[in-house]
Amino acid sequence: MAILPMKRIHIYALLKDRKSILELLQRFGAVQLADLEEDELFIKNDITDSKMQTERDLALAEEALAILASHVPEQTSILDSLKGKREISLDVYEEMGSKSKEILNTAERIQNLDKHIAECTAEMHKLQVQMDTLAPWSRMDIPLQFQGTRSSSALIGTLPGEVSLEEILAKLADLIPEVEAVHVDIISGNKEQTNIFVLCGRHDTAAVEGALRTMGFARPSASASNLPPAKQKAELEAEYKSLVQQREEAKSEIMSCSDQRDQLKFLIDWLHMKLERLETSSYLLESKRTFIITGYIPKREADGVVSALQSRFLVHLELEDPDEDEEVPVLLKNNKFVESVDGVLRSFSYPGKGEIDPSSVMSVFYYILFGLMLSDAAYGLIITIVCGLCLWKFPNMESSMRKSLRMFFFCGLSTTFWGALFGSWFGDLVTVVSTTFFNKTVTIPPLWFEPIKDPMRMLVFSMAMGVVHLFAGLALKIVQCVKEKQYKDALYDAILWYLLVGGLLVLGLSSQQLIDILNLDFILPANIGRIGGIAASAAAIGVVLTAGRESKNWFKRILKGLYGLYNVTGYLSDILSYSRLLALGLATGVIATVINQMGSMGGRGIGSAILFIVVFVVGHAINIGINLLGAYVHTNRLSFVEFFGKFYEGGGSEFAPFGVHTKYYKLKEETNNG
Amino acid sequence: MGDLGMFFALSGAVLAALMAGIGSAIAVGMAGEAAAGVVTDDPSKFGKVLILQLLPGTQGIYGLLIAFITLNQIGVLGGTADISLIKGLLYLVACLPMAFVGLWSAIRQARASVASIALVAKRPDQAGKAIIFPAMVETYAILALLISILAVTGVGGISI
Numbered sequence: 043m044a045i046l047p048m049k050r051i052h053i054y055a056l057l058k059d060r061k062s063i064l065e066l067l068q069r070f071g072a073v074q075l076a077d078l079e080e081d082e083l084f085i086k087n088d089i090t091d092s093k094m095q096t097e098r099d100l101a102l103a104e105e106a107l108a109i110l111a112s113h114v115p116e117q118t119s120i121l122d123s124l125k126g127k128r129e130i131s132l133d134v135y136e137e138m139g140s141k142s143k144e145i146l147n148t149a150e151r152i153q154n155l156d157k158h159i160a161e162c163t164a165e166m167h168k169l170q171v172q173m174d175t176l177a178p179w180s181r182m183d184i185p186l187q188f189q190g191t192r193s194s195s196a197l198i199g200t201l202p203g204e205v206s207l208e209e210i211l212a213k214l215a216d217l218i219p220e221v222e223a224v225h226v227d228i229i230s231g232n233k234e235q236t237n238i239f240v241l242c243g244r245h246d247t248a249a250v251e252g253a254l255r256t257m258g259f260a261r262p263s264a265s266a267s268n269l270p271p272a273k274q275k276a277e278l279e280a281e282y283k284s285l286v287q288q289r290e291e292a293k294s295e296i297m298s299c300s301d302q303r304d305q306l307k308f309l310i311d312w313l314h315m316k317l318e319r320l321e322t323s324s325y326l327l328e329s330k331r332t333f334i335i336t337g338y339i340p341k342r343e344a345d346g347v348v349s350a351l352q353s354r355f356l357v358h359l360e361l362e363d364p365d366e367d368e369e370v371p372v373l374l375k376n377n378k379f380v381e382s383v384d385g386v387l388r389s390f391s392y393p394g395k396g397e398i399d400p401s402s403v404m405s406v407f408y409y410i411l412f413g414l415m416l417s418d419a420a421y422g423l424i425i426t427i428v429c430g431l432c433l434w435k436f437p438n439m440e441s442s443m444r445k446s447l448r449m450f451f452f453c454g455l456s457t458t459f460w461g462a463l464f465g466s467w468f469g470d471l472v473t474v475v476s477t478t479f480f481n482k483t484v485t486i487p488p489l490w491f492e493p494i495k496d497p498m499r500m501l502v503f504s505m506a507m508g509v510v511h512l513f514a515g516l517a518l519k520i521v522q523c524v525k526e527k528q529y530k531d532a533l534y535d536a537i538l539w540y541l542l543v544g545g546l547l548v549l550g551l552s553s554q555q556l557i558d559i560l561n562l563d564f565i566l567p568a569n570i571g572r573i574g575g576i577a578a579s580a581a582a583i584g585v586v587l588t589a590g591r592e593s594k595n596w597f598k599r600i601l602k603g604l605y606g607l608y609n610v611t612g613y614l615s616d617i618l619s620y621s622r623l624l625a626l627g628l629a630t631g632v633i634a635t636v637i638n639q640m641g642s643m644g645g646r647g648i649g650s651a652i653l654f655i656v657v658f659v660v661g662h663a664i665n666i667g668i669n670l671l672g673a674y675v676h677t678n679r680l681s682f683v684e685f686f687g688k689f690y691e692g693g694g695s696e697f698a699p700f701g702v703h704t705k706y707y708k709l710k711e712e713t714n715n716g
Numbered sequence: 717m718g719d720l721g722m723f724f725a726l727s728g729a730v731l732a733a734l735m736a737g738i739g740s741a742i743a744v745g746m747a748g749e750a751a752a753g754v755v756t757d758d759p760s761k762f763g764k765v766l767i768l769q770l771l772p773g774t775q776g777i778y779g780l781l782i783a784f785i786t787l788n789q790i791g792v793l794g795g796t797a798d799i800s801l802i803k804g805l806l807y808l809v810a811c812l813p814m815a816f817v818g819l820w821s822a823i824r825q826a827r828a829s830v831a832s833i834a835l836v837a838k839r840p841d842q843a844g845k846a847i848i849f850p851a852m853v854e855t856y857a858i859l860a861l862l863i864s865i866l867a868v869t870g871v872g873g874i875s876i
Contacts, residue, residue, distance in 0.1 A: 389844020622858045633783045679851045
């Protein structure tokens with residue numbers, strides 16, 4: 043249980059050191075900057091321009107990387123996400139940083155090449171269309187827009203459908219009998235259109251063209267070139283070829299840049315860091331020669347940062363405790379066992395102002411409840427081994443990923459423990475295999491009992507577990523109240539409820555009726571039950587008197603008190619809610635049994651052994667997946683709703699220091715956020 | 717009359733698998749549509765929305781579970797099948813909580829899931845809370861499962 047104490051730090055320094063100081067603070071990653079008020083002397087510097095420039099550069103670098111990836115795909119595997127960021131030393135970082143301009147030029151070149159490829163492709167498409175329209179005319183040795191000579195007129199174009207020379211001449215003779223000299227040539231034709239060349243006397247042009255138009259004549263749309271189609275096509279082809287070559291060259295040039303991928307990645311990180319530095323300017327107050335930064339720093343980091351700053355720069359530093367009513371960002375520090383549930387806690391909320399860190403108690407119960415829900419020893423071992431191997435093989439992993447894997451590692455251990463107690467190893471695998479294939483019945487006996495054979499016992503155990511969990515929550519409520527010196531609240535809101543719920547439980551356990559229902563093999567003596575009853579009644583009266591204590595009016599107060607007492611049903615439903623431990627535990631076991639049974643339906647023999655193995659692998663893989671999800675979700679629910687409901691509100695904001703937030707690399711220096 | 721007992725017992729098992737299965741199929745389908753919409757926009761959210769899609773799928777599994785326990789109890793999966801009429805009816809009734817609650821809670825849970833998927837689409841950092849809302853609905857499916865399990869295993873012990 044540890045929320046790290048925070049200090050407020052004020053840094054006063056010279057403007058000429060601004061860049062270096064910001065870089066140093068960024069590498070430390072220990073200060074969360076806070077807002078400052080502007081005044082006449084100190085104002086915030088407007089750096090929108092350089093920020094926009096950096097954002098543009100960043101977009102350029104990211105685009106270049108994407109282009110490179112589309113031409114030379116990167117070898118990736120699922121395990122890559124576990125590898126974490128590559129480390130580089132400060133020297134390499136600075137050396138690469140000084141080359142950022144060059145890398146940016148490379149990025150720009152890649153982008154231009156990609157643009158060029160796109161242009162070439164578009165142009166090639168256009169040429170292809172032109173060549174296609176020219177193709178039918180290639181037999182003709184005069185240019186397409188040839189109009190005729192001084193005394194003759196040429197009409198070049200297409201007629202719809204397949205038409206023979208005789209048909210055209212007959213039609214023309216029909217339509218314009220007065221025109222005598224018409225020469226028609228069919229250049230080429232297919233089912234869709236017939237390409238014709240018509241020559242006539244100049245004075246007949248209008249009449250012939252009119253007649254042709256009634257037959258559906260149209261001039262081709264192709265080019266304004268005055269070369270014959272065949273030659274024109276050859277020219278286009280040459281152009282096309284050169285475009286193909288240009289495109290290939292551009293492609294191979296991009297591919298030749300593939301060795302610069304790492305540099306581009308570095309550039310992206312470098313620009314991200316620069317952008318984050320620039321973004322601090324909204325917290326920075328500047329005068330002509332000096333500037334001020336203020337922010338929160340964890341107490342244990344303060345000395346290091348102070349001495350580093352003082353030894354390198356001319357600065358004035360002030361450290362002070364934050365004010366009582368300040369919303370201080372929260373940073374938690376716990377041991378590895380506890381810290382692993384950080385992701386779950388964070389997804390609820392960090393402790394709010396004045397609240398205790400619930401991680402330690404929560405983590406213990408989290409592991410226990412998770413194990414109870416999954417409760418298969420073999421599944422637990424698989425999870426433990428997989429998580430353990432990943433943790434061992436990839437030491438460089440992101441810290442949040444590492445925490446989650448470690449959480450599942452512990453959950454797996456707990457699952458193994460409960461599974462062994464309940465005698466479930468891949469369900470009843472050993473029994474099924476031994477009876478089906480070896481004609482002998484071997485069972486792994488449970489160390490405690492089998493829930494499927496005695497569900498009532500498991501139900502009682504689940505609810506008992508729930509009572510322990512809820513009472514632990516109430517205990518934390520007391521700790522919380524004591525910490526804030528609200529002893530009365532501790533008495534009214536926690537201890538009275540202990541007495542009430544505890545007393546009712548004792549009373550219940552001394553009644554024969556309940557014992558019969560729950561199938562228990564012990565009963566509390568009637569005397570103790572009576573004491574429990576008295577304690578519960580006294581506590582109930584206490585609750586009625588105190589639950590509405592913020593109201594001054596006695597009538598209102600008692601009404602609110604009665605409503606407060608109604609909350610006892612809340613405890614009942616909270617306890618019943620833990621029956622999901624039984625249900626989910628049984629679900630795992632029964633589905634595993636179904637899978638084993640399906641696999642063994644083939645009987646004995648090689649074929650059925652193969653069937654069994656296939657069903658076994660697929661079935662149990664699915665079962666692990668589904669029940670892992672179920673156990674995770676419902677352990678979260680029990681933690682968030684039942685457990686946190688007793689004492690924890692959250693609402694704190696997470697400590698988010700100004701630091702290095704990169705994608706591909708991390709600096710090998712001391713940083714607190716990897 | 718013994719045959720009729722078997723008929724009712726088997727109907728119970730089948731109803732549990734049938735109705736809870738239908739519920740989950742509808743539910744996972746609904747949530748899947750919403751999830752696919754989110755992934756078109758941002759493929760990196762696949763993992764988060766997949767979990768939300770799967771949540772209302774558990775009712776079908778619970779139904780299967782009840783069906784299986786019942787089949788086992790009444791001896792359909794090997795063993796002697798001798799169920800009196802009244803016992804068969806008892807099995808049928810015992811399966812009903814899972815059948816009905818499975819059907820309705822799956823669909824209702826899917827609606828919570830769809831809303832949570834929309835939540836994750838807008839605020840991916842709140843995925844932890846988004847999972848809790850559909851999980852609240854599932855509580856009732858679990859309670860029904862519990863009663864059905866206790867009832868089905870309990871009926872086996874009654875000698876009528």
